[in-house]
Amino acid sequence: EVQLVESGGGLVKPGESLRLSCAASGFTFSRYSMNWVRQAPGKGLEWVSSITVSSDYIFYANSVRGRFTISRDNTKNSLLLQMNSLTAEDTAVYYCVRINPGSAFDIWGQGTVVTVSS
Amino acid sequence: DFQMTQSPSSLSASVGDRVTITCRASQDISEYLAWYQQKPGKPPRLLIYVASTLQSGVPSRFSGSGSGTDFTLTISSLQPDDVATYFCQKYNSAPRTFGQGTKVEIK
Numbered sequence: 001e002v003q004l005v006e007s008g009g010g011l012v013k014p015g016e017s018l019r020l021s022c023a024a025s026g027f028t029f030s031r032y033s034m035n036w037v038r039q040a041p042g043k044g045l046e047w048v049s050s051i052t053v054s055s056d057y058i059f060y061a062n063s064v065r066g067r068f069t070i071s072r073d074n075t076k077n078s079l080l081l082q083m084n085s086l087t088a089e090d091t092a093v094y095y096c097v098r099i100n101p102g103s104a105f106d107i108w109g110q111g112t113v114v115t116v117s118s
Numbered sequence: 119d120f121q122m123t124q125s126p127s128s129l130s131a132s133v134g135d136r137v138t139i140t141c142r143a144s145q146d147i148s149e150y151l152a153w154y155q156q157k158p159g160k161p162p163r164l165l166i167y168v169a170s171t172l173q174s175g176v177p178s179r180f181s182g183s184g185s186g187t188d189f190t191l192t193i194s195s196l197q198p199d200d201v202a203t204y205f206c207q208k209y210n211s212a213p214r215t216f217g218q219g220t221k222v223e224i225k
Binding site: 035037044045046047050059061062095099102103104105106108109110111 | 119152154156161162163164167168173203205207209212213214215216217218219
C-alpha cells in the first residue's frame with residue numbers, strides 16, 4: 001500500500017523549533033518530488049515547500065522562507081521539515097504530499113498537528 | 119504574488135443538481151490545474167489534474183475544464199457523498215498555490 005506517515009508534531013512556544021518527519025512506503029520514494037502542505041484550523045490549504053528527487057531544486061512559500069528547511073533521505077525513504085522561529089501563524093496540520101509527474105499531488109499523509117502557543 | 123481565486127466560497131444545492139465551481143489564476147498556467155476534495159478531518163483527495171483528467175477511482179459525475187487562467191469543476195448530479203470542501207491548485211511549478219476553497223452542502 002502506498003503510504004505517507006507524518007510525525008513530530010506537537011505543542012511548542014513562539015520562537016522555538018520543531019522537526020517534522022514523513023515516512024514513505026509502498027513506492028519508490030527516490031523517483032518522486034515531495035512537498036509539505038499545511039492547513040491552519042478552519043482555513044484552506046497552503047503549499048509550504050517542495051524538493052526534487054535529488055534535492056537539487058528546493059522551493060519555499062514566502063511565509064516560511066528563511067525559517068523552514070526541507071530535506072530528504074532517499075536511503076531511508078524519509079522527508080523532513082525543520083521549522084525554526086515558530087510563530088502562532090505556523091499553527092496548522094502539516095501534510096506530507098507526493099507529486100506525481102504528469103499528475104498532481106496524488107498521495108497525502110494523514111497529517112501531523114503543530115501548535116505554537118505560549 | 120501569484121493567486122488562485124475560487125468562487126463561490128460556499129454553495130448549497132439539492133441532491134441531483136448540477137454544481138459548478140470556478141477557479142481563476144492570476145497568470146496563464148496552461149492546463150496545470152488540479153482539483154481536490156476534502157472532507158472534515160481528512161486529508162485532501164486528488165480529483166482532477168491537467169484541468170480535465172479524472173484521477174483513477176473518481177466518479178464520472180466529476181468533470182473539469184478550462185485552460186490559461188479560467189477553470190471549472192462540475193458535479194453533474196450532486197450526491198450526499200459530495201458534501202466537502204473543494205480546492206483548486208496550480209501545481210506544475212512553485213509557488214504551488216491553492217485556491218481558498220469552496221464548501222459544498224446539501225440543501
